[in-house]
Amino acid sequence: MTLREVIAQAEQRAQLLSQKHGELQYVVATSKGWSCSDLLLRLDQPAETGTQAFVEHAAQQLADGYPAEYLTGYAAFCDIVVRVREGVLVPRPETENLVQMAGDFIIEQDRPSPIALDLCSGSGAIALALAARLPQVAVVGLELDAVSVSCSRESALDVGLSERVRFIQGNVLAAWSLALADFRSRTDVIVSNPPYVREQRLLPAHESSPLEPVRALYGGVSGMVFYRRIIAQARDWLRPGGLLLLEIDDGMERGILDLCERYGLQGGRWLPDLRGLPRYAEARRAE
Numbered sequence: 001m002t003l004r005e006v007i008a009q010a011e012q013r014a015q016l017l018s019q020k021h022g023e024l025q026y027v028v029a030t031s032k033g034w035s036c037s038d039l040l041l042r043l044d045q046p047a048e049t050g051t052q053a054f055v056e057h058a059a060q061q062l063a064d065g066y067p068a069e070y071l072t073g074y075a076a077f078c079d080i081v082v083r084v085r086e087g088v089l090v091p092r093p094e095t096e097n098l099v100q101m102a103g104d105f106i107i108e109q110d111r112p113s114p115i116a117l118d119l120c121s122g123s124g125a126i127a128l129a130l131a132a133r134l135p136q137v138a139v140v141g142l143e144l145d146a147v148s149v150s151c152s153r154e155s156a157l158d159v160g161l162s163e164r165v166r167f168i169q170g171n172v173l174a175a176w177s178l179a180l181a182d183f184r185s186r187t188d189v190i191v192s193n194p195p196y197v198r199e200q201r202l203l204p205a206h207e208s209s210p211l212e213p214v215r216a217l218y219g220g221v222s223g224m225v226f227y228r229r230i231i232a233q234a235r236d237w238l239r240p241g242g243l244l245l246l247e248i249d250d251g252m253e254r255g256i257l258d259l260c261e262r263y264g265l266q267g268g269r270w271l272p273d274l275r276g277l278p279r280y281a282e283a284r285r286a287e
């Protein structure tokens with residue numbers, strides 16, 4: 001059988017939805033170390049032994065809701081690739097903007113040895129992509145989940161950034177002075193994409209990717225649990241003029257900007273994602 005026939009048969013047996021066919025091709029190409037164009041060139045050649053079993057298994061896993069990134073073990077994010085596996089949230093494309101915004105701020109400020117904190121760092125994608133973009137910055141990621149912390153440390157080694165990017169296992173909802181004492185009043189940018197899905201939206205979010213950790217998504221009934229803590233503490237951890245940058249969900253922008261004001265941060269504003277929905281919020285500590 002040709003590779004094309006093997007793939008078509010696997011798609012059919014697993015009843016893989018047509019919108020996931022591209023993911024199957026991506027998983028097959030990656031498992032063989034091919035680019036997607038290498039795959040296209042090989043589609044009409046006979047499939048190698050063992051390929052059929054692999055393709056059928058992958059098709060079944062995708063049909064069961066596994067993200068393609070769990071099958072390859074890697075996710076592309078900004079200019080880097082990070083490790084992911086079951087238990088670790090796959091970084092989303094809209095989160096790349098946080099790296100852009102944090103990087104732009106650091107460049108514009110042009111201060112020596114800037115420090116960034118990534119709270120709820122998950123796979124470590126934000127922290128690592130920021131350090132990859134800016135050779136002068138040191139980044140610390142704080143993450144509760146042990147599997148995510150291991151994954152992010154492995155990625156730091158993969159991309160050669162383990163000297164400048166450190167991941168600490170700890171709870172952003174607990175006392176920061178334990179895990180983050182060294183950074184009080186010294187941080188140039190606090191960036192965070194915490195769990196923010198509110199109760200009402202949790203079921204659809206979970207159903208669209210049932211194997212990803214709910215704990216990485218759920219932000220309490222209102223979705224605000226993590227923001228409350230982060231915003232309340234941010235001023236004490238930022239240096240004067242430092243920036244807090246958050247990924248948010250639409251409908252939360254007013255509540256978040258009010259909290260920023262209440263906790264002494266200035267210039268709060270939200271920014272939209274590509275669909276025009278409020279997706280990012282920022283505020284600063286006064287100079």
Ligand code: GLN
Nearest residue numbers: 193194195196197216217
């Ligand atoms: N945007 C993510 C999702 O819907 C949610 C990420 C988060 O809670 N931080 O899957």
